[in-house]
Amino acid sequence: EYGIEPAAAAVAVAGPAAGGAAAAAEEKTEFDVVLTEAGANKLKVVKAVKEACGLGLKDAKDLVDGAPSTIKEGVAKAEAENLKKLIEAEGAKVELK
Structure with missing residues (x-):
């Protein structure tokens, strides 16, 4: 009656939603620093983590x-x-997520 097709409206809505999600992924401003592996020299890695994060030795x-x-x-x-x-310089493996 009004010349509107429901299928066309669904496509129009899906397009911007996907684009918005991609833009949000590109503009990530906060990261988590994750130690994945300590490496061979744990003592140096412990010292680096202690100094960088202001933690106690334990x-x-x-x-x-x-x-x-x-x-x-x-x-x-x-x-x-x-x-x-800083931490990778001591032989550890670190990821940013």
Whole structure:
């Protein structure tokens, strides 16, 4: 009666929703720094985690021993990348999520 086709409306709604989701994924501003593997030299990794996160020795050791574990949550991209470089320099494997 009004010349509106329901199928065309569904396609129009689906398009922007998918585009919005892709844009949100590209604009991620907060990251979690996750220690995936401590590596061969755990002591240096524990010290790096302790200094970078302001943790006590026991807390830092527990984090490293419990890998994979989240070291810091919700940090800015620059800080997350800096922390990753610092800990990877001691032989550990780190991911940003």
